[in-house]
Amino acid sequence: MPPVPRPKTRRLRCRDPRIVLNYTREYEKLATKHNLLLKVKKLDRFISYPPTPAMKREYEAIDSIRIDITKYAERKCRKLRMGQVAFSPELQHASRPIRAVTLLLGKKEGHKVSSRLLSRSLQKVSLTPSLLGRSTDHIKSLLKQSYDEYFKIKKSTLHLEGVT
8 A cells, every 4th residue: 555645734824924924925926927917807808608718728827827826925935944843942042052153164164154144143152253263173063062962952852842
């Protein structure tokens, strides 16, 4: 027996007004770009019963565009953040040093890193920008320490939730 396919996550959640606003904004932008309303009004003006094959084709073309716009807007309206554990302030606090040191390491290795993002991240975890002058090995050891602390807190969070 073939495996049961997992249902796709619905990105559009009507309970959150921010997500609905993002969806509506994306939908309207693309509908305007494709002149969807104009095409519908034009088809509505000349519709007859029974519809002619040309009208059916036009309707199907409009519907196909509408479906594509809907799918695109739904994909863009909400970023899914899925992890192994539920959000907790402790985990967020433990993940900040990882982010800051990773950015620091990227900057040290010559990657493109926003200086403002780096300084904000370092400031959140009370680290000084002078770490940029340290060796790559030192920064990597800081990263390892940050991950160790994160995994320790994550493990304790899982035990508190009853998951082992």
